[in-house]
Amino acid sequence: MLKAYGKKLRLIRQSEGLTQASMAKITGIAISAIKNYETQGVEVGISIIDRVLDREEFRKYTMWLMTDEIAPSAGQISPALAHYGTDGGEAQKQTRKTGEDLDVKPSRYAQKTG
Structure with missing residues (x-):
């Protein structure tokens, strides 16, 4: 790991x-x-x-770096989402692998939107 x-x-x-x-x-x-x-x-x-x-400038990656999870609504993203913003738009739609076969999973703690 x-x-x-x-x-x-x-x-x-x-x-x-x-x-x-x-x-x-x-x-x-x-x-x-x-x-x-x-x-x-x-x-x-x-x-x-x-x-x-x-x-x-790197704190937005804390959750992803440590747990492989993201929470865009909380400003916690992966590098793949870095240029999509955290306003709930494109960032919440993307949950795919990030270039080096590292999984990105939405956090179970992230706020769900309807």
Whole structure:
């Protein structure tokens, strides 16, 4: 499971339009570490997850990163939904795989709409 975090971090970075270098600068994580997580399958520790989620621009991915679930009505999305917004439009309709065969499931805690 921990190796999947590297793939997820790459999806987050790409969804935000960031290079590995810019991600390193924003988070304070060494670029070599980012490369290792994303491409070498090096396990991502909780301190790295904390550094990423400490940044406001990445908090919207917290639920997806930790549980594979999303709650668009609560502002919790996956990278695949990042550019659809959280206003209940397209974001709630999409619950598909996110590029790297990582499942995205609506949260059982998400508010259901009629």
